[in-house]
Amino acid sequence: MSEQPSTDGEPTITFYRLQACPFCERVTRSLKEHGLEYRSRFVEPLHSRRDVVKRVAGVRTVPAIVDHKTGVTMAESANIVDYLESTYGGEDVDSATPAGAAADAGGED
Numbered sequence: 461m462s463e464q465p466s467t468d469g470e471p472t473i474t475f476y477r478l479q480a481c482p483f484c485e486r487v488t489r490s491l492k493e494h495g496l497e498y499r500s501r502f503v504e505p506l507h508s509r510r511d512v513v514k515r516v517a518g519v520r521t522v523p524a525i526v527d528h529k530t531g532v533t534m535a536e537s538a539n540i541v542d543y544l545e546s547t548y549g550g551e552d553v554d555s556a557t558p559a560g561a562a563a564d565a566g567g568e569d
Contacts (some may be wrong), residue, residue: 473498476513477528478505483537484523490541494548539559 467500475498476493491498503510505524510520517524517535524535530547534540 470528471497471499472527473529474501474516474526474527475499476503476516476526478500478503481522486537487523487525487540487544488542494544496544496548546568 461520473496475484475487475537476489477500479502501512502511507520509510510522513522513524513535514520516526519535521535523537523540523542524533526533527543527547532543534543
């Protein structure tokens with residue numbers, strides 16, 4: 461599996477997703493590119509039964525993440541990818557990214 465355990469046994473990020481979801485795969489690629497530790501939680505395919513995601517993120521859409529390191533919870537692939545890049549993209553990326561760049565992210569999820 462592509463998920464990486466952290467050194468203390470707990471992953472940094474919990475990732476709520478569906479099998480074969482292209483938006484979820486986009487987030488998976490970003491997590492891997494940044495070498496982030498995460499735990500996948502596969503959710504119910506039926507939108508109305510995704511109560512665990514609703515409790516955590518306030519919505520029933522996936523993908524959604526909870527970053528235990530920063531305390532951030534969010535949904536929508538474009539926003540998550542922007543967040544991962546701005547938070548974990550490295551020193552050069554962080555200093556080169558304008559402060560409001562992530563706020564313009566739209567979504568298709």
